Amino acid sequence: MNTMSSLIIASDHAGFALKEDLIAHLTDKGQSVRDLGPSSDAAVDYPEYAHAACFEILAAGSLGILVCGTGIGMSIAANRHPGIRAALCTYEFQARAARQHNNANILCLAARVSAPPLARTLVDAFLAASFTGGRHQRRLALIDPA
Ligand code: RB5
Numbered sequence: 645m646n647t648m649s650s651l652i653i654a655s656d657h658a659g660f661a662l663k664e665d666l667i668a669h670l671t672d673k674g675q676s677v678r679d680l681g682p683s684s685d686a687a688v689d690y691p692e693y694a695h696a697a698c699f700e701i702l703a704a705g706s707l708g709i710l711v712c713g714t715g716i717g718m719s720i721a722a723n724r725h726p727g728i729r730a731a732l733c734t735y736e737f738q739a740r741a742a743r744q745h746n747n748a749n750i751l752c753l754a755a756r757v758s759a760p761p762l763a764r765t766l767v768d769a770f771l772a773a774s775f776t777g778g779r780h781q782r783r784l785a786l787i788d789p790a
Contacts, residue, residue: 649676649704649705649706650676650677650678650704650706651670651675651676651677651678651706651707651708651709651771652677652678652680652697652700652701652704652706652707652708652709653666653667653670653677653678653679653680653697653708653709653710653711654679654680654681654682654693654694654696654697654708654709654710654711655681655682655690655693655710655711655712655755656682656688656689656690656693656711656712656713656717656718657682657684657685657686657687657688658711658712658713658755658756659690659710659711659712659713659718659753659755660682660684660685660711661685661755662711662753662755662758662760662763663679663709663711665760665763665764666709666711666753666760666763666764666767667679669764669767670767675771678700680693680696680697680700681693690712690717690718690721691717691721693710693718694710694717694718694721694722695721695725697710697722697750698721698722698725698728698750699725701728701749701750702725702727702728706749707749707750707751707770707771708749708750708751709750709751709752709753709767709770710722710730710750710751710752710753711752711753711754711755711763712752712754712755713754713755713756714754714756714757715732715733715734715752715753715754715755715757716732716752716754718730718732718752719731719732719750719752722750722752726788727749728749728750729742729746729747729748729749729750729784730748730749730750730751730752731746731748731750731751731752732752732753732754733751733752733753733766733770734754734757734758734762734766735766736765736766736769738766739751739765739766739767739769739770739773740769740770740772740773741773742770742773743770743773743774743775744773744774744775744776744780745776745780746780746784747775747780747781747784748770751766751767751770753766753767
């Protein structure tokens with residue numbers, strides 16, 4: 645569990661209920677969480693929340709969670725930011741490998757795919773894992789097109 649800095653979390657309306665569930669789960673475990681909203685399930689536009697979260701994550705050097713219905717819109721928007729590596733995960737293995745292999749700094753979740761018990765498992769796996777470096781660092785350095 646990464647307790648060094650606040651974990652940043654945001655969603656859109658489709659991800660709101662899962663975001664609230666995850667905040668309760670994380671705070672129960674002693675993880676500091678900074679909630680960037682929204683504060684209800686009224687319709688909002690996911691890119692606005694993705695971009696706000698990315699600016700904070702890049703400034704703080706922290707990790708984040710973005711939740712929308714599919715996880716796809718959040719991941720597309722987040723990955724427009726240089727320095728953001730946002731991973732949409734639906735299996736525990738992916739959530740762990742996203743940190744170990746890809747040094748992902750954002751976990752994107754699909755509220756319409758991953759039910760809360762699985763989503764909690766994904767979050768726990770993501771936060772417990774660390775980047776392993778080595779050959780993975782070399783590959784990360786090759787991701788941005790020359
Ligand atoms: C909202 O209906 C939905 O489009 C959004 O949550 C997300 O899945 C977009 O990628």
